[in-house]
Amino acid sequence: MGIFSRLTDIINSNLNSLLDRAEDPQKMIRLIIQEMEETLVEVRSSSARVIADKKEAQRRLERVRSESEEWESKARLALEKGREDLARAALAEKQSLAEEEAIIDQEFKALDDHLAQLSEEISQLQQKLNDAKAKQKSLVMRHKTVSSRMKAKRQLHRETLQDAFEKFEHYERRMDNMESEVEAMDLGREGKHQLADEIDSLAQDDSINAELERLKADMGGKKGSDKAE
Structure with missing residues (x-):
């Protein structure tokens, strides 16, 4: 089942309305053009058959008229020869x-009218087809334009993101550099701190040793006193 079921549906159709209702206008316009082209082929084939019928009717009409003239000539001849009976029969x-001529003439006129109608329908259908193809080109151009704009926007979006990433990396590198500078400033100081700590530790050990000897001496003195008693 096509988009259009009859020729009048195509001729009376509103392409803009059909495309506005379509979910996929490009697909719809392709189907419409295909339906129109198929219908146009059918109408042209019908026109060809009508033209052939018209030519055949024309030949029959000419033959009948020629025979009619011959019978009139025979009737005249019969009258000239005094044969009224033969003239009457002729x-x-x-x-x-x-x-028969009148019947063929009516048929010929009917075919002529039919052909004129088909010619008008072909003209209207061809105009509709041209409009559809023009809209197809318009849709293709719009699609290309939208696609180009979308591509440009995506590219701009990517460039924006890339710029943000680069800025972040730049700041990250700056922080790394600053931290490295701080660590560099502490280089050498750590050794001095360790040396000072070791010297302080020695002094502390001497103090502890002196205190230890004092306690030993004190404890030794107390033990001597206890024995003397």
Whole structure:
């Protein structure tokens, strides 16, 4: 089942309305163009058949008219020869052909009218098809434009992010450098602190040793006194 079921549906269709309702306008316009082209082929084929029928009717009409003229000539000849009976019979044949001629003439006119109608429909359908193709080009151009804008925005977004990352890395490197400078300033100082701590430790050891000897002496003196008693 196509987008359009009859030729009049295509001719009376509103392309803008169809495209506005479509979820995928580009796909819809392709289907519409395909349907129109197929219908146009069918209408042109019908027109070709009508033209062939019209030519055949024209030949029959010319043949009947030619035979009618011949029977009239025969009727005249019969009258000239005094054969009224033959003249009457000839005129009867001519009358029969005149009736056939009238029928063929009506058929020819009907075919002519049908062909004119088909020609008008082909013209309208072709115009619709041209409009559809123009809209297809417009949709393609709009799609390309939107795609280009989206690509540009994405590129700008990526560049913005890249710039932010670069700034962050720059600040991170600055912090690393500052920390490195602080650590560099402490280099050498650590050895001095260790040396001073060791010397202070020696002094502290001497003080502890002196205190220890004092306690020993004191304790030794007390033990001597206890024995003397």
